[in-house]
Amino acid sequence: MECYRIDESGYTGFDLFNPIQRFQGATAIALSNEDAEYLIRHFFPKLQAAELKYRSLVKRSSYRQPLLELIGTVLSQHKCVTYVCNKRYLLVLMFLDYAVEPFYYERGFDFYEDGQNYSLASLLYTVGPSLFGREEFEALLASFQHAVKVKSDNSVRALVEAANRLKWRELPEALGPLAYASPECLAAIATPGVTTDAAMVVLQSLISRTEIMSDGAYCIEHDESKNLRNYHSLLQRLIDHQNEIEFRQSDIASIKFPLKLTSVSQVDSKVSPAVQIADVMIGAAIEAANGLTGLRTALLDPEHVMSLYAEHQFIHMVPSIDFEEQKRLRQGTQASKVIDYFAKNFGGK
Structure with a gap:
């Protein structure tokens, strides 16, 4: 064999x-x-x-x-x-999977159609540090990673706060759902097995x-x-x-x-x-x-x-x-x- x-x-x-x-x-x-x-x-x-x-x-x-x-x-x-x-690019993709996509899914949009998620992740990865500030953008991703691991109310709340500290309206397609604390997204992040x-x-x-x-x-x-x-x-x-x-x-x-x-x-x-x-x-x-x-x-x-x-x-x-x-x-x-x-x-x- x-x-x-x-x-x-x-x-x-x-x-x-x-x-x-x-x-x-x-x-x-x-x-x-x-x-x-x-x-x-x-x-x-x-x-x-x-x-x-x-x-x-x-x-x-x-x-x-x-x-x-x-x-x-x-x-x-x-x-x-x-x-x-x-x-880090993979982390951005995962961020979109759990902190963004559920919002669109609930509203009948296929977020993944023709690889739109990869394009948005590439855009966010490329311009995020300059658009939002490197430290602030990295703090958002670090908060997301921590929230997915810990799954506590405090960690999820800290993630939402991190999104709101950014000028998220510069790219609302990617950060709006989390800034508004979309319940669908917060539930996805807290789901057992999501890692x-x-x-x-x-x-x-x-x-x-x-x-x-x-x-x-x-x-x-x-x-x-x-x-x-x-x-x-x-x-x-x-x-x-x-x-x-x-x-x-x-x-x-x-x-x-x-x-x-x-x-x-x-x-x-x-x-x-x-x-x-x-x-x-x-x-x-x-x-x-x-x-x-x-x-x-x-x-x-x-x-x-x-x-x-x-x-x-x-x-x-x-x-x-x-x-x-x-x-x-x-x-x-x-x-x-x-x-x-x-x-x-x-x-x-």
Whole structure:
């Protein structure tokens, strides 16, 4: 049976405001441990470390070219997909999902039609700091994240107050519902199971691709790290879901249940060369994202790393103010149905 090895980077749970880790992502590779071991020996014949770790390897200048060659070989010879998201942009999207959309839903408007939510989130992410003041805008998002986590009356009240401290009438479509304390929005924020944890978003994107890449039943193996425990339980719930249903998310993404994925297992990465290579893949992708956005100086050329990927091998969630392209990509999307379905069937713990 075909097996995909997965590793993640940048996971900070519900905290999408983490200043150190601005991007989150994961890589899935259909790669056997035998093939992975051969690749490691071929590209790093003198490596003495117990396991391959991107952060350790990239610090040594002599290993940077072999790293690029390894990444290029994996992408050209094996099924592989990498997902990377800007966590603050994702937080803005979640803000619209729970602090805005319920207001429109109650009034018969499809807030998600043709990806309008992505366009508005991109606009809010891009102009929010200058339109409302950076500190004030970030305080709003931090209050939203806190209210979703705590779900107390005081935290929700503080969120409404944060919205009213802004010049929200400059963009009432996005902030008006919360400024007026829309009961529908406040109820959505307080709903058990609603969270800003991005693990399901990451997995949903990865699985949408592994399902397409796999001809039949397949399995997933991942590291035993603390961060991946939540991924593990979510994957198992996706596997256990046996309802027959299919959703279109964009012109390149869809998801259908039951999944072809049949099992998920955890393994010590030290004994799984394939998981170690997944670590290299996602480590390089996250570093490239930080480098391309000017957040950090990348040790591997970010543009070179990204040029190794074919279009179908890389999924990203980042803001874009090319609104026509956003509309084309998501025209006819079933986003509202997807969100409702996942909230009903996979919300909570």
